[in-house]
Amino acid sequence: MEAKVKTTSTTYRGAVRQAIRQALLDDERVFIMGEDVGMYGGCFAVTKGLIDEFGPDRVRDTPLSESSFVGAGIGAALTGMRPIVEIMTVNFSMLALDQILNTAATLLHMSGGQFNVPLVIRTTSGGGKQLAAQHSHALEGWYAHIPGIKVLSPATMEDAYGMLKPALEDPDPVFIFENSLLYNSTGELLSHPESVDIDKAKIRREGRDITIITYSISLLKSLEAAKELAKEGIEVEVIDLRTLRPLDDDTYLQSIAKTHRALIVDEGWRSGSISSEIATRIMENAFYELDWPVQRICREEVPIPYAKHLEEAALPQTKQIIEKVKEMVNAHG
Amino acid sequence: MVEFKMPSLGADMKAGTLIEWRVGEGDYVEKGDVIAEVETEKGAIEIEVFEEGQVTKLISKPGESLPVGTVMAVIGSGVDSEAEAISKRDRETVVAADGVKTEHKGNGYKTAETEDIPKRRVRSSPLARRLAEEYGIDISEVQGSGPNQAVQKADVERVYRERMKEREEAKKEADKDREEEKYAEKAAPAGQQVDEKKDSMRHAIAAAMSRSNREIPHYYLQKQINFERAQQWLIEENKRRSVQDRLLQPVLLVKAVAQALTDVPALNGFWINDRYQPGESIHIGFAISLRTGGLVIPAIHDADLKSIDEIMQSMKDLSDRARTGKLRSSELTDATITITNLGDRGVDLVHGVIYPPQLALVGFGRVEERPWAENGMLGIKPILTTTLAADHRATDGRQGAQFLEKLNQYLQEVELL
């Protein structure tokens, strides 16, 4: 059966671009705007070449004013368009926070259900590129705090491609976080790729000894750790959350009912984070399944340092995951 | 909520077989009620319960052979004790809240003041606790292998597997015994069947007595007691009494021993964990040999507080039930000292073997006419030779001598007993 499924090798960046192109082809209400998405081809070259194919009306460069172009995106969405707004990095999304939190997320409620905002915001997130404290945030979990928006976190080729369409079809604002370190990662994508379900978390690797709950780039680190640990006979189940709001509780709770141990790997800070939220839900719903206290690996609670070795030390790493899993699993002898 | 477990009816009991439940789920039981009948090496025993409450769950099934300590049933707390249980839980929570400061970093499981945690608070994972409940295992009996010795799933499962194995082995052994019995039935002519119960009772006695001889440094004291007055009193007393109310000589002995123990309490109690533990009451174990072989030593409870007639009633009742196999668990476990009276069998004196963990055994021989010199006069008197075997770890000869002297005094004034 596998032989029949045709795939092509692609990068994460290529998969995102392909999804945007397809959306522009499929629906004329769709357009993309953001800083340097047109002529320059995007700060991370995601939209490269799209302006040539679709023209400057549908691939629009904006001034360096996040608040105004996110606001414009909200307006366009309210008036029937299906805008994709690119904020270069999550670090700059702070400037648009009023539009996102006070307008996009609340308008449906404030208008008594009259005005929904079918807006898609794409942005990059995460540290690890020596961009220092102001340009290394991982605030997916922070945005997941807000009712009224959906928060997606594609980590695989299929999600990088497949999440955009359902996001555009969603009647409410959807925030897609692409980790910039993932853009160059390569993988196979179906020759005719499809939309994916954005309501469900996914088991990316099955195992019986422990459940790792993670998302985005930490998924790749967790899978790497799982592969190493398998050599020592430790079978790790790795769950890709994929959507941070709303959380799909069933998938990880069911997994914990099998493994009885849970480790959350989250590139965000620890305090008041998506990892704290998940740990709490585990306590609330699967307390009597736990054979070990829920553990977390998060980024250190410091502004991310510029120096390479310090930055590495501040972010979750594969080695750390391996050590933590061994500590949690070996003791049960 | 209380777990009702297979009790140990003696240091050497390993398992018992549930014959029947005497209560149903939902029944209300009070302290001292018979909850079940259990087959042991000592015969069928009625097991009493020491809690008050509603039987919420009967876990064990009749016919099951259950190792000592197996949770057989769950009893919910009574109305009064519920408040107590809650306040106890609250107390524990407070201790947990005050005494356990969890470190924020690391695995979050480390505690700053581990020593302050009271022993009864068992560290365990929630899963381990749940499983222990499902398997009917007391989690405090499970050795934990997790962080800070926390009990984990694997630990509970290990204990469960061990229990199942023990149970299976006990069952296999029982099957084997039955098999052998069947074989013996076929091989032996009728009337000479090998008695399984007798055999296991022999085993139990063997184990207890071996332990006694191995562990207890006995010392022995002996005293000739002029039994003339006691005998006279008994004859006069029985003349007055109807057949039904007549007294037997051992009643006087039991009562006199109980009185003497009130004067020398050091001999009344147990030696446990290298320590003397005083008996809270005086419960006299009275050895009764069984026609089928072996013996049982049921306790005459609070013998010092009972009248002569009450003791006679107890003895009649116990010897009746000992022979029909209907003794109660408390009667088999409560004795704080043992009396063995072999005078009936023509024995002059007894060198007793203490029943562990008790501290002493009082032996009585036959009352015999002997030449007896008193106040410069030689006469013939009925003499009772009394011996004391006592644990030298707990007492010395001085206390033993005091006891025998007191016993003698009481037997000279039996009318006052």
Place this chain on the structure above:
Amino acid sequence: MNESEIRQVVVGIFSKIAPEIDYDEIDAEEDLRDEIDIDSMDFLNFIVALNEKIGIDIPEKDYGKLVSLNDILEYVKANAPAKPV
């Protein structure tokens, strides 16, 4: 009560106390306590049961006369009240 009735009652009581004994087989002239292995409590139970069954009240001083099975049967024959209670 004739002899066989008395025997029936006496043996009946002992059969409850010492059920495994075949009373036709024992030596009726020997000390019964040795023959059927009973102690003073068993004996007292016998005296009480006998009293209940046929109303005979055996004083303690006469216990010494009741050594063998035949002694007992003769004693009861001689001392039993005219009618069973």
